[in-house]
Amino acid sequence: MRKYIVAGNWKMNNTYDEGIKLCQAIIEKGPELEGNHKCIIAAPYIHLSSLSSLMDGTGYQVAAQNCHEEEKGAYTGEISASMLDSIGVEYVILGHSERREYQGENDAMLLKKVKQVLGNGMLPIFCFGEQLAEREAGSHFELVKSQIEGVLFQLSSVEMEQVILAYEPVWAIGTGKTASSAEAEEMHAYVRALLLEKFGTEIANNSTILYGGSCKPSNADELFACENVDGGLIGGASLKSDDFIALITALQNAKS
Numbered sequence: 001m002r003k004y005i006v007a008g009n010w011k012m013n014n015t016y017d018e019g020i021k022l023c024q025a026i027i028e029k030g031p032e033l034e035g036n037h038k039c040i041i042a043a044p045y046i047h048l049s050s051l052s053s054l055m056d057g058t059g060y061q062v063a064a065q066n067c068h069e070e071e072k073g074a075y076t077g078e079i080s081a082s083m084l085d086s087i088g089v090e091y092v093i094l095g096h097s098e099r100r101e102y103q104g105e106n107d108a109m110l111l112k113k114v115k116q117v118l119g120n121g122m123l124p125i126f127c128f129g130e131q132l133a134e135r136e137a138g139s140h141f142e143l144v145k146s147q148i149e150g151v152l153f154q155l156s157s158v159e160m161e162q163v164i165l166a167y168e169p170v171w172a173i174g175t176g177k178t179a180s181s182a183e184a185e186e187m188h189a190y191v192r193a194l195l196l197e198k199f200g201t202e203i204a205n206n207s208t209i210l211y212g213g214s215c216k217p218s219n220a221d222e223l224f225a226c227e228n229v230d231g232g233l234i235g236g237a238s239l240k241s242d243d244f245i246a247l248i249t250a251l252q253n254a255k256s
């Protein structure tokens with residue numbers, strides 16, 4: 001069954017106390033999550049263990065924003081998938097455009113990371129999306145196809161059915177510019193068609209494809225109403241409890 005998800009990505013924001021307060025406000029004031037609706041908070045490493053305890057039994061779930069591609073060893077400053085699993089993390093964001101750009105993450109590294117996450121019983125939230133220049137040149141479908149082929153098409157069906165996808169046009173991340181609902185739906189439908197061709201109907205229909213890029217309460221209704229948009233990966237608007245809760249409610253209303 002397809003899951004509908006609002007996932008917050010705090011990025012490198014919130015001190016320890018600020019993060020705890022924000023998480024408490026979200027789980028105290030946020031709606032109950034019913035059926036196949038999920039809410040995930042991807043916090044910095046310092047928060048994960050505490051958030052996992054705070055969220056236990058609430059239906060809200062915790063994600064990391066990255067993990068290392070190797071199992072363990074001499075990688076100073078890095079965190080492995082098994083470490084994340086050991087503190088109750090359930091999802092890991094992989095392939096965010098900021099990591100592709102600033103940390104040089106490529107398909108080969110991301111495939112290893114996806115395998116680490118799955119191998120440790122967690123679920124990857126795999127991000128992909130084009131830069132502004134690629135959209136303007138009309139090569140956005142080609143680019144997205146290559147990002148998906150380079151990583152997700154290397155997985156078995158059993159692995160693929162656990163992956164959550166997130167289309168994040170880079171030109172819309174943190175810029176205040178959102179893809180129109182027509183642009184988002186067009187790309188999401190395209191991605192679902194790619195999944196259909198490679199993995200078949202069941203995986204294509206059941207896969208969750210999130211939209212990310214300046215999604216906020218004022219544009220969420222329109223985006224979440226799209227047939228192939230199954231929720232959002234939310235940066236800026238996940239840092240304010242009221243905005244984040246409004247997005248969870250918007251998704252529940254759109255996909256009830």
Ligand code: PEP
Nearest residue numbers: 173174212213214235236
């Ligand atoms: C993101 O970083 O994944 C994101 C979508 O950010 P924002 O909502 O701030 O554009």
